[in-house]
Amino acid sequence: MNHLLFAEGSIRAIESTNYVAFSFFVGTMAMMAAAVFFFFEVNNTSKEWRTSVLVSGLITFIAAIHYYYMRGYNLETGQSPVFFRYVDWLLTVPLMCVEFYLITKKVGAKTGLLVKLIVTSIIMLVTGYIGEAVSPTNSAFWGTISAIAYFYIVYLVWFGEVAKLAKTGSLAVMAANKSLGWFVLVGWAIYPLGYIIGTPGGIFGIPVHLGLNMDVIYNIGDAINKIGFGLVIYVLSRKEA
Numbered sequence: 001m002n003h004l005l006f007a008e009g010s011i012r013a014i015e016s017t018n019y020v021a022f023s024f025f026v027g028t029m030a031m032m033a034a035a036v037f038f039f040f041e042v043n044n045t046s047k048e049w050r051t052s053v054l055v056s057g058l059i060t061f062i063a064a065i066h067y068y069y070m071r072g073y074n075l076e077t078g079q080s081p082v083f084f085r086y087v088d089w090l091l092t093v094p095l096m097c098v099e100f101y102l103i104t105k106k107v108g109a110k111t112g113l114l115v116k117l118i119v120t121s122i123i124m125l126v127t128g129y130i131g132e133a134v135s136p137t138n139s140a141f142w143g144t145i146s147a148i149a150y151f152y153i154v155y156l157v158w159f160g161e162v163a164k165l166a167k168t169g170s171l172a173v174m175a176a177n178k179s180l181g182w183f184v185l186v187g188w189a190i191y192p193l194g195y196i197i198g199t200p201g202g203i204f205g206i207p208v209h210l211g212l213n214m215d216v217i218y219n220i221g222d223a224i225n226k227i228g229f230g231l232v233i234y235v236l237s238r239k240e241a
């Protein structure tokens with residue numbers, strides 16, 4: 001009797017066909033495991049890399065909390081948790097900019113570069129949110145503005161200030177910046193793909209659905225970018241130790 005009430009009152013199982021909610025569930029677990037790993041490794045890390053590994057832990061920890069919430073939200077309502085998705089990104093993407101800054105700070109990066117990266121990433125995310133949640137009929141327009149900000153970050157990391165500074169660093173710093181650059185160019189490109197598939201404006205006004213779910217694409221992107229990105233930092237911290 002009791003367990004029946006319990007089952008009906010507070011727990012809803014994820015059905016095996018509900019791959020969207022399932023991907024939120026797996027995402028929660030993966031982010032939690034990664035956060036625990038990075039937090040525990042902070043003490044095994046040489047002094048100058050501790051903050052970087054700690055920030056990797058914070059990124060995955062913040063994501064784990066949001067994923068836990070988004071999993072429940074999606075399961076209960078069947079809807080996309082757009083608002084909390086963007087709250088998560090607004091916290092974690094600037095922290096990823098902090099990671100770039102921390103790497104290049106060792107070879108002279110100034111806080112102005114950090115501010116530039118953070119402001120650009122916020123423009124990218126806020127315009128994306130407007131296109132997804134506030135004005136979906138204009139999603140192609142807002143997506144384009146967002147993409148311009150995105151390409152500016154790609155430019156900074158590959159050819160601009162970040163790249164130039166990284167070149168003056170050790171081989172490990174150069175290699176790490178290359179890897180992080182690939183994350184921004186290829187890993188982050190997963191998100192506009194999800195946006196194009198999930199918003200009515202598609203690409204330049206032409207809807208593209210392909211039968212794929214936007215949240216599943218975003219969840220795959222997050223796993224690659226938050227955990228993978230953190231691992232690159234972790235590997236760098238071992239090489240430089």
Ligand SMILES: *C/C=C(C)/C=C/C=C(C)/C=C/C1=C(C)CCCC1(C)C
Pocket residue numbers: 089092093096124125127128129143144146147150188189191192195222225226
């Ligand atoms: C951990 C979360 C990360 C790394 C999120 C990154 C998100 C983006 C790079 C989103 C980019 C977008 C565009 C470039 C255009 C369409 C709108 C967005 C916001 C999906």
